[in-house]
Structures are given as structure tokens and as C-alpha cells.
Amino acid sequence: MAATNGNSTPDLDRAGNRTPRALIDPYQRAITYLRVSVTDRCDFRCVYCMSEHMAFLPKVDLLSLEELDRLCSAFIAKGVTKLRLTGGEPLVRRGIMTLVASLSRHLGTGALKELTLTTNGSQLPKYASELKAHGVERINVSLDTLDADKFREITRWGELDKVLTGIDAAQAAGLRVKINAVALKGVNEDEIDSLLDWAHGRGMDLTVIEVMPLGDIGADRLEQYLPLSMVRARLADRYTLEDIDYRTGGPARYVRVKETGGRLGFITPMTHNFCESCNRVRITCTGTLYMCLGQADAADLRAPLRASESDQPLYAAIDQAIAHKPKGHDFVIDRRHQRPALSRHMSVTGG
Numbered sequence: 001m002a003a004t005n006g007n008s009t010p011d012l013d014r015a016g017n018r019t020p021r022a023l024i025d026p027y028q029r030a031i032t033y034l035r036v037s038v039t040d041r042c043d044f045r046c047v048y049c050m051s052e053h054m055a056f057l058p059k060v061d062l063l064s065l066e067e068l069d070r071l072c073s074a075f076i077a078k079g080v081t082k083l084r085l086t087g088g089e090p091l092v093r094r095g096i097m098t099l100v101a102s103l104s105r106h107l108g109t110g111a112l113k114e115l116t117l118t119t120n121g122s123q124l125p126k127y128a129s130e131l132k133a134h135g136v137e138r139i140n141v142s143l144d145t146l147d148a149d150k151f152r153e154i155t156r157w158g159e160l161d162k163v164l165t166g167i168d169a170a171q172a173a174g175l176r177v178k179i180n181a182v183a184l185k186g187v188n189e190d191e192i193d194s195l196l197d198w199a200h201g202r203g204m205d206l207t208v209i210e211v212m213p214l215g216d217i218g219a220d221r222l223e224q225y226l227p228l229s230m231v232r233a234r235l236a237d238r239y240t241l242e243d244i245d246y247r248t249g250g251p252a253r254y255v256r257v258k259e260t261g262g263r264l265g266f267i268t269p270m271t272h273n274f275c276e277s278c279n280r281v282r283i284t285c286t287g288t289l290y291m292c293l294g295q296a297d298a299a300d301l302r303a304p305l306r307a308s309e310s311d312q313p314l315y316a317a318i319d320q321a322i323a324h325k326p327k328g329h330d331f332v333i334d335r336r337h338q339r340p341a342l343s344r345h346m347s348v349t350g351g
């Protein structure tokens with residue numbers, strides 16, 4: 001039996017093939033945003049993301065760049081208009097610019113409205129101009145502190161200078177940069193205002209993120225977790241925060257900071273569940289589709305991808321998976337819930 005998208009029957013074209021159609025989940029949310037983790041590997045080992053000695057996926061399990069392109073293109077044919085490359089660190093995947101270049105054809109046709117990526121910034125000096133040349137307009141760079149020692153502590157392996165040089169290169173290439181910072185109790189909580197002044201001073205938005213209980217990181221999440229309600233309350237002592245409607249298609253809620261004129265986003269998976277407007281799904285570098293970042297449900301797309309040169313089995317598998325997209329997640333970090341909500345690390349799905 002052909003798969004449906006949960007509330008309708010498939011259309012057939014004249015040759016009897018299913019025509020790709022929009023992805024609507026059981027809660028009537030249109031899925032238009034795909035995040036693709038192109039590798040689970042990284043040149044950093046951030047304390048909230050990975051354990052010090054991570055076991056990575058065997059390289060033989062990875063989809064090739066051509067397969068990743070085909071998979072992304074299938075989602076685009078089914079109505080995805082925004083695609084974010086992530087990881088692990090997307091820019092350490094060998095040959096990554098080949099994928100960016102090939103995906104950019106969908107920008108040319110107008111099927112894709114945005115091709116973007118989330119990066120730790122370390123490889124931007126090398127790739128910023130190429131990204132821009134392939135139609136990437138804006139990127140997110142993750143940066144939790146401007147203190148070089150603290151940066152090394154958080155990332156274990158990273159160098160702040162390299163990331164700052166990367167951000168310079170991105171801005172010089174004409175890319176719009178948004179800074180993402182994970183709010184960490186006792187680590188950068190007294191620095192959010194200086195990050196904000198710095199980012200806004202350089203014309204970059206800043207988004208702060210609550211730490212999520214994903215993966216065993218060999219540390220206590222409760223030690224890291226800082227509710228953004230507290231961050232916001234503290235910032236409100238110093239700045240005038242005006243709620244605004246601005247959206248980027250992601251889960252952040254924005255305010256305008258009157259004193260700087262810049263935008264500040266809050267991603268609050270813990271204190272405010274944002275699932276009702278969820279428009280996104282994630283695929284890993286092995287072709288596993290996660291319908292929700294906060295749930296274990298997943299579908300294997302590698303088998304249908306490899307089963308046939310036709311995309312029909314793939315479309316059917318995608319439809320079937322979307323028909324099972326959960327309503328939402330319910331993360332808890334407290335004394336009774338100190339184990340990870342999910343054993344999967346953030347580096348597998350890329351956030």
C-alpha cells in the first residue's frame with residue numbers, strides 16, 4: 001500500500017508514479033525546514049555537546065555527498081524551502097563545498113528559499129567566500145564566550161582567535177552572521193551582556209539557547225542548566241527589551257534591544273515548549289530522519305534511497321515518517337532527571 005501523509009491519499013502522475021507533495025504532519029504543521037547533519041565529527045569537543053572521548057559513526061555508514069544531495073533534493077521536491085547544514089562541524093566534512101555548490105542549484109530554480117549553515121566558525125577563513133559565492137546569505141556561528149581561556153574550557157579543543165578570524169572572514173565576504181550562545185550556569189552567565197554588546201556592535205544578532213539534556217556528556221546537566229527566564233530578567237535590568245514579531249523560520253523568539261538597536265533571540269526548549277509551531281525535521285549523515293529533536297522516533301531513509309534509482313520509495317518513506325511526527329517534546333532537567341533525556345548527542349542531529 002502506498003504511504004500517505006496522514007490525512008490524504010497519494011496522487012499519481014500519468015506514468016503511475018506518485019507526485020511528490022507537500023509534507024503535512026498529523027497536527028497540520030507544514031514541514032518546510034530541513035536540517036542536515038553532514039557529519040557527526042567535529043574539531044571541537046564542547047562540554048555540553050560531546051564527551052571528551054566520543055565514539056563517532058564508522059565512516060562506511062555515512063551517506064556520500066551525492067546521496068546527501070539526492071536526499072535533500074527529495075525533501076525540496078516535497079516542499080522544503082529552507083535547508084540548514086549542520087553537524088558535528090559541517091565544514092570539516094571533506095568535500096563539503098561540492099555539496100553546497102550542488103544544492104545551490106535549487107536556489108537558482110527558486111524551489112529553495114534559503115541555504116544556510118550552523119558552524120563553530122573554525123573553518124570560515126577557508127570557506128566564507130565560497131559559501132557566499134554559492135548563494136549562502138547568512139550563517140549561524142556558535143560562540144559562548146569572548147574570553148580565550150573560558151573558550152578553551154568550554155570547547156576543550158577550540159581556539160577563540162581562529163573563530164574570531166572566521167567571523168571577520170564571513171562578514172568580509174558579505175555573509176550575515178548570527179551568533180548562537182548556549183547559556184551555561186556559572187560559566188558565561190555574567191558575560192551575556194558583553195556578548196550582546198559585542199555582537200550588536202558588529203551588526204550581528206545574538207541568540208541565547210538553553211542547554212538540552214541530549215547525550216551522555218560525562219557531566220551533570222543540572223550543573224550547566226541556566227533557565228533563560230533568568231538570563232532575560234537580568235538583561236532587562238540593563239537593557240530595554242521590546243518584543244518583536246521577527247522570525248527566521250526557527251524556534252527563536254526575538255526582542256529588540258532598544259539601547260543597541262540589535263536583535264536578541266531566545267531559544268527556550270526547557271522553559272517554554274515551542275513545539276506547536278514546529279516546521280522542521282532533521283536528517284543525520286547516515287540518512288536517519290528524526291521527526292523531533294526531543295524524541296527518539298526515527299526513520300531510516302538510507303535503505304529506500306539505495307533501494308532504487310527512482311525516488312518513489314524515498315518519497316513514500318518520507319511520507320510515512322512525517323505521518324508519525326510527534327506533537328512535541330518534554331525535556332526535564334532536575335534532581336530526579338539527571339540522566340540524558342535521550343542517549344543521542346546533539347552532534348548527531350546538529351540541534
Ligand SMILES: C[S@@+](CC[C@H](N)C(=O)[O-])C[C@H]1O[C@@H](n2cnc3c(N)ncnc32)[C@H](O)[C@@H]1O
Pocket residue numbers: 042048049086087088089090118119120140141142180181182209210211212213214346347350351
Ligand atoms: C551541535 S552544533 C553543530 C554545528 C556546529 N558544530 C556548531 O557548534 O555551531 C549546533 C548547535 O547546538 C548547540 N548545542 C550543542 N549541544 C547542545 C545542548 N546539549 N543543548 C543546547 N544546545 C546545544 C551548539 O552550541 C550549537 O549552537
Ligand code: SF4
Pocket residue numbers: 042043044045046049050087088089120142346347
Ligand atoms: S557544539 Fe558544535 S562545535 Fe561544539 S562539539 Fe558540538 S558539534 Fe562541535
